[in-house]
Every structure is written in C-alpha cells, then in structure tokens.
Amino acid sequence: MFPGLCVIISLHVSMLKNPLALKNDQVKCLALEVAMIDVLLDFLFPQEVCCICRKPGKYNTRRPWCKECQEKMLQMQCSCPTCDKCGKYLENGASLCADCQKTPPGFELARSVGPYNEPYRIAIKVLKFMGRKHLAYCMGDMMAEKVQSEPRFMPIDLIVPVPISSGGLKQRGFNQAELLARQVSKRLKVKMDPRIIYRVKDTPSQVELSREEREKNLQFAFQIEDNRKVYRKNILLVDDVYTTGSTSRECTRVLLEAGAARVCIITWATGKGY
Ligand SMILES: [Zn+2]
Ligand SMILES: [Zn+2]
Secondary structure (H helix, E strand, O other), rough: HHHHHHHHHHHHHHHOOHHHOOOOHHHHHHHHHHHHHHHHHHHOOOOEEOOOOOEEEEEEEOOOHHHHHHHHHHHOOOOOOOOOOOOOOOOOOOOOOHHHHHOOOOOOOOEEEEEEEOOOOHHHHHHHOOOOOOOHHHHHHHHHHHHOOOOHHOOOOOOEEEEOOOHHHHHHHHOHHHHHHHOOOHHHOOOOOOOOOOOOOOOOOOOOOHHHHHHHOOOOOOEEEEHHHHOOOEEEEEEEEEEEHHHHHHHHHHHHHHOOOOEEEEEEEOOOOO
C-alpha cells in the first residue's frame, strides 16, 4: 500500500511539473489509479438517484442511470432518419442533409449514439457541468458500440479527442471529449493520444454563435503536434456533441493536411444543426 502511494504521489508531482513528459506506462498507471478510486467511491458513496430522471435506486459507475432512461435512449436511436454522411437528424427522408449537399465534409462519416435531446442532453450536462466524470465510462462504452456496429468506421489506427479551450479547461478541470475518447479506446483496443491536436487560438464559447460566426471563430484554431504521428493513419475523432459540424470539419481539415489517410467522427449526441 505504502510504496504504491509513493508511486502515485511521485507521478502526480511529475505530472504537475511537466505533463508532456509522462511516459505511456505512467499514463496507464494513472488510469489504473483513477479506476481504483472510482471503484472505491462507488463503494463508499453509491448514487441514490438516477442521474438523468432522479428516480431513486442504487446506481454506480457501470450503471449510472435507470432502466427506463436506458430504454428511452435505445428507442430514440432508431426513431429518426439521419444524414448518411454526418449523422445529423433529418426531418424528411433525404439521404444527405443540406450542409453535406452544399459543402461535402472532408471526413468519411460522423455518427453519434443519439439525438441531442433528453435524456442524451441531460447525460452530457451532468458529465460536463456537474463534474460526474464517472458517466464517461458508460457513455464511452455506448459510443464504442456505435462504432463497432458501423463497418464504414473501419479500419481505425488512432483515436484523437477534440481539444477543449483553455477557458473550458480552467472552468471544469477536465476535457470531457478526452474522458470519452479514453473509454472508446479501451473498448476498441486502439491507441488514444490526446496531444495530437492542440488549440492555438482560444475560441470563445460557440453556443451563441451563428454558423458563419462559428466557422470564422474556428479558422486556424487547431494545429497538429507532430505530423508524423498522423501520417497515413485512419483517425477516429471523438467529441461530446456534434452541432453544426464546424469543429469536426476544422479538426478533419488539419488532420488531413498533416497527412492522415482518413478521418471518422464519433460523438455522444447530434443536434439538428442549422
Ligand atoms: Zn432515469
Ligand atoms: Zn450531413
């Protein structure tokens, strides 16, 4: 117990001093440590209500919401037609949304687990704004299942999360896309590297912006850390929500420019997008 504690403390100190110097096995060790803490927290503080509908019961990391919420999610997955390319939910039976018809995206395809409505929307809010990081296990598993169910995603050589703005990181202390990507990587047994794409420009919140403003806002916002790491690779880009697709399109552009073979996108939820 005591030597383990020393390793954990020294890892934390080195991580705080220089996070980029962490080696792969140290990252694995930290991930294991986090998993152990989650198990301990589950045991000490089991959740008494469903994190989505607040229904009383016993919930934990592996089962954070109730059966009804889970069933509702599953039902919603097949209730609406989606754009064949970007996965956006469509009102009519067209095969492509207006955006993809007008400007075909550079990525191969984008899919999400469900529409950005309740309960999907609540789950992402609980993860992001209430800091319930343990939700990322279950959500990441469902995202990995979605990827496995669609042969067009394959092959995948590398998993890359969309980087968070430094404002968002300061506010929350974590990147939700990275947490989801970590779990997707674990399930698909494909390497994940959160340092591939980084932000060079801190963009203000996208929420209130129009499509044109979002695109302008994101122009030249991302860069690739080392082109050799993505050269000829099939990349799976992971994000929490797909709204207008501006972020996914811009990240795809820099990845392809750096020499990536192809890019696919998986998100937790997709909005209708405008
Ligand atoms: Zn519920
Ligand atoms: Zn589309």
